[in-house]
Amino acid sequence: MTAWRVQQRDCGSAVMAVNDAEVVMRPSGALWLEGERALVVADLHLEKGSAYAARGQMLPPYDTRETLDRLQAEIEALDPRVTVLLGDTLHDGSATTRIAPDDRERIAALARRTTLLWITGNHDPDGSGDLAGETAVEIGLSKLVLRHEPSPGPAPGEAAGHLHPCARVKGAAGSVRRRCFVTDGERLILPAFGAYAGGLNVRDTAFAGLFARPPLAVALGKKAHAVRWGMLAGD
Numbered sequence: 001m002t003a004w005r006v007q008q009r010d011c012g013s014a015v016m017a018v019n020d021a022e023v024v025m026r027p028s029g030a031l032w033l034e035g036e037r038a039l040v041v042a043d044l045h046l047e048k049g050s051a052y053a054a055r056g057q058m059l060p061p062y063d064t065r066e067t068l069d070r071l072q073a074e075i076e077a078l079d080p081r082v083t084v085l086l087g088d089t090l091h092d093g094s095a096t097t098r099i100a101p102d103d104r105e106r107i108a109a110l111a112r113r114t115t116l117l118w119i120t121g122n123h124d125p126d127g128s129g130d131l132a133g134e135t136a137v138e139i140g141l142s143k144l145v146l147r148h149e150p151s152p153g154p155a156p157g158e159a160a161g162h163l164h165p166c167a168r169v170k171g172a173a174g175s176v177r178r179r180c181f182v183t184d185g186e187r188l189i190l191p192a193f194g195a196y197a198g199g200l201n202v203r204d205t206a207f208a209g210l211f212a213r214p215p216l217a218v219a220l221g222k223k224a225h226a227v228r229w230g231m232l233a234g235d
Contacts, residue, residue: 004185004216004226012223014181018188019157021143025181025218029191030074031159036141039078039114041071042086042148042161043192045123046103047095063195064103070193072106075114083114084139086161086190087121087148089128096129108132121148121162144188154212156186163206164192166199167217168233175233177201178219184211191220203234 007015012027024032031040049063075083090096108131110116116133120126127135138147143157150160167180179191182202187210192199200206202217214229 004228006216006218006226008223014218014224014226016183016226017185018159018183019143019186021157023144023159023188025224026074027220027222027224028070028074029179029181029193029220031181031188031190032078032080033142033144037079037081038084038141039074039080039082040084040086040146040159040190041074041193042190043088043121043164043194043197044071044085045088045091045192045194045197047098048091048194048196050098051091051095064099066195067193068103068106068110070195072110075110080114083110083116084141084146085116085118085133086146086159087119088123088161089118089121090124092123093126095124096131099131104131119146119148150187150189150210153209154184154186155210158187159190160187161190161192163189164197164199165189165202165207165217166191167202167219167227168235169217169219169227170231170233177235178221180220180227181218181224182207182211182215183218184213184215186212201235203232 014025046064049061111132118127118135149162165182168177217227
């Protein structure tokens, strides 16, 4: 049986070591690297609602506002030196033409408070475009390398997004499905932070081969709960 050393903080966060770097997995789905004062969020998919509306599928057009509300709350709570947006921050290449002026200004205001670093993703290969912030392909912080898409096979020290991991947790009365972090102690995949981002079950074949041993899921709710692999079910 794998022994995991996970601590629970009063704020509901789960804390453990990944590649010997301490990581704080917050109930919001944000990652906090305390020693670096770095906040990391993945897959915001801003303007996904307006992209669907343009194709005739009318979703409530408030996903960008809700996602920025949650991001702003994390920034206000933690006062990060740098905020890393881990790719697919924008849902598509024309999202910057659809974003509301007040949401554009909110992003600019956040960039005045913290360094906003946009990691490029498959949905937003140009990064921030004409929005406030800086753009990079990846960044190394502490003993981690932060990039959007996981590398094939085990990759010690990698923290990535892209896959939108979710966990279905089995219980006596049934099961619940939650967004989650997933890690084997060597690499980490972050949950999607965006309001409309959705999720992929961690038992999907897309996760096969990424971990050196059966990983741990840290499921999100009022607290971030560590869940062993044997307690997870497929969809």
